[in-house]
Amino acid sequence: MQEANTELVVxxxxxxxxxxxxxxxxxxxxxxxxxxxxxxNVKVDMHEVxxxxxVSFDCSGPVELEIVKNDGIxxxxxxxxxxxxxxxxxxxxxxLLRLDGPRQLSxxxxxxxxxxxxxxxxxxxxxxxxxxxxxxxxxxxxxxVTAEIQEILASLPAAEKPKxxxxxxxxxxxxxxxxxxPSNTLIYVAGGAVIYGGFICSHVHDVQxxxxxxxxxxxxxxxxxxRGVEISYSRxxxxxxxxxxxxxxxxxxxxxxxxxxIRNIKTFSARGWSDGxxxxxxxxxxxxxxxxxxxxDCIAIYASRGDYQGDTRRVAVTRSILWAxxxxxxxxxxxxxxxxxxxxxxxxxxxxxDILEHHEPQPDYWGCLxxxxxxxxxxxxxxxxxxxxxxxxxxxxxNLRVLQNLKYNPAPGKIIRNILFRNIxxxxxxTNPSQIAGYDETHRVENVRxxxxxxxxxxxxxxxxxxxxxYVSKVKRQIHRLSPSSK
Numbered sequence: 001m002q003e004a005n006t007e008l009v010v011x012x013x014x015x016x017x018x019x020x021x022x023x024x025x026x027x028x029x030x031x032x033x034x035x036x037x038x039x040x041n042v043k044v045d046m047h048e049v050x051x052x053x054x055v056s057f058d059c060s061g062p063v064e065l066e067i068v069k070n071d072g073i074x075x076x077x078x079x080x081x082x083x084x085x086x087x088x089x090x091x092x093x094x095x096l097l098r099l100d101g102p103r104q105l106s107x108x109x110x111x112x113x114x115x116x117x118x119x120x121x122x123x124x125x126x127x128x129x130x131x132x133x134x135x136x137x138x139x140x141x142x143x144x145v146t147a148e149i150q151e152i153l154a155s156l157p158a159a160e161k162p163k164x165x166x167x168x169x170x171x172x173x174x175x176x177x178x179x180x181x182p183s184n185t186l187i188y189v190a191g192g193a194v195i196y197g198g199f200i201c202s203h204v205h206d207v208q209x210x211x212x213x214x215x216x217x218x219x220x221x222x223x224x225x226x227r228g229v230e231i232s233y234s235r236x237x238x239x240x241x242x243x244x245x246x247x248x249x250x251x252x253x254x255x256x257x258x259x260x261x262i263r264n265i266k267t268f269s270a271r272g273w274s275d276g277x278x279x280x281x282x283x284x285x286x287x288x289x290x291x292x293x294x295x296x297d298c299i300a301i302y303a304s305r306g307d308y309q310g311d312t313r314r315v316a317v318t319r320s321i322l323w324a325x326x327x328x329x330x331x332x333x334x335x336x337x338x339x340x341x342x343x344x345x346x347x348x349x350x351x352x353x354d355i356l357e358h359h360e361p362q363p364d365y366w367g368c369l370x371x372x373x374x375x376x377x378x379x380x381x382x383x384x385x386x387x388x389x390x391x392x393x394x395x396x397x398x399n400l401r402v403l404q405n406l407k408y409n410p411a412p413g414k415i416i417r418n419i420l421f422r423n424i425x426x427x428x429x430x431t432n433p434s435q436i437a438g439y440d441e442t443h444r445v446e447n448v449r450x451x452x453x454x455x456x457x458x459x460x461x462x463x464x465x466x467x468x469x470x471y472v473s474k475v476k477r478q479i480h481r482l483s484p485s486s487k
Contacts, residue, residue, distance in 0.1 A: 006061035011191030043270035046295035081354035141170025189213030210240040254279035255308040281310035303343030342376025367399025373413025391428030398434035438471025
């Protein structure tokens with residue numbers, strides 16, 4: 001392979017950003033010059049908060065990485081997800097890694113999953129906005145008063161192009177900590193930019209938040225309940241490419257919004273209720289190529305909750321990696337309109353997913369793939385397809401229950417029906433049986449199909465691997481001699 005075959009972009013080192021000294025990392029094009037990468041410190045696992053590492057760059061094709069573990073000798077290194085099928089060469093404390101192009105990976109030396117190295121080889125950013133022009137507000141590193149930013153944005157001339165806020169490389173501190181983004185605006189967070197703060201999109205439309213920079217939220221107290229990006233009562237909103245580190249609450253909140261596109265975002269959280277992407281009363285949501293390592297649900301799909309009222313429909317999660325140090329990788333159905341006739345959550349797809357962890361001490365919240373219908377919700381037409389579940393610590397594979405959880409659900413759910421699990425494989429030693437159960441004769445689970453679901457290489461057995469409770473009908477296993485797809 002020739003050097004010229006690959007474009008490679010390494011971001012400026014953000015002076016003053018929180019680094020991690022566990023690894024020293026360099027990257028190059030094949031036969032090219034080595035370039036150092038900055039190792040960000042990321043906090044993981046709320047049960048015992050630990051510091052892991054993260055590097056990020058852009059590439060269009062093959063690259064090589066040299067990774068030095070700065071303390072001790074490495075006997076073996078594993079690259080996950082295992083479906084990537086990438087080997088790592090080790091010699092004493094030096095590891096050599098070859099990638100064929102953009103990837104989201106975890107390098108784990110001698111089985112260490114909590115002081116590991118996360119490697120984000122992003123696709124090239126093909127549409128970087130200009131940093132000058134009548135519609136552009138360029139912010140150099142420093143402290144920025146959000147009210148002044150909003151005033152300047154309001155004064156920029158209207159044009160066919162969206163107004164642009166360009167955060168240049170370096171440390172940025174928002175004061176106060178969240179910027180309310182107006183309609184028809186592009187927020188661009190350049191690679192090498194670290195923003196202490198987040199963004200709010202409320203009652204707006206046509207907003208983009210993208211780039212290769214970082215939202216760093218470790219300085220904010222848990223009691224603030226700040227999110228990385230909060231989207232409410234809005235439409236045509238996209239988030240792409242950014243990384244969120246240690247949000248006090250969700251990474252992304254979606255409330256009563258529609259036509260949302262989330263791509264290639266990465267997050268790390270280590271606090272209670274620090275979910276990845278949670279949505280309430282939303283429609284037409286696309287989530288693609290995200291890496292979510294969270295200390296609560298990675299993705300949660302609800303209907304009504306609090307001020308957000310209505311059904312949730314047409315949600316697709318594709319080509320993504322879910323790592324739940326706590327709680328569920330994917331959870332559907334908990335919240336809805338318990339005071340009325342209930343809501344509908346329907347037409348949901350999880351496709352081409354790697355699940356790297358599920359660890360939940362409370363059995364009521366088990367399930368890598370969980371549908372727990374409460375609050376009079378109807379959950380229907382859900383497909384889980386081409387999903388690879390790696391060894392996890394504590395929980396179970398599937399949990400489908402119509403229930404009344406007194407902590408969260410004043411009323412039980414209404415019904416779960418038309419659920420398909422297709423081409424799903426699990427390899428690991430946590431073999432607690434999955435659960436399917438209704439609530440009573442009028443609150444049931446109906447029509448659940450398992451097609452080509454395997455556990456440690458054998459086809460799942462409904463009598464051995466699933467506890468089917470009362471008020472359940474039409475649970476079927478179909479055998480198709482196929483293999484779950486690889487990434």
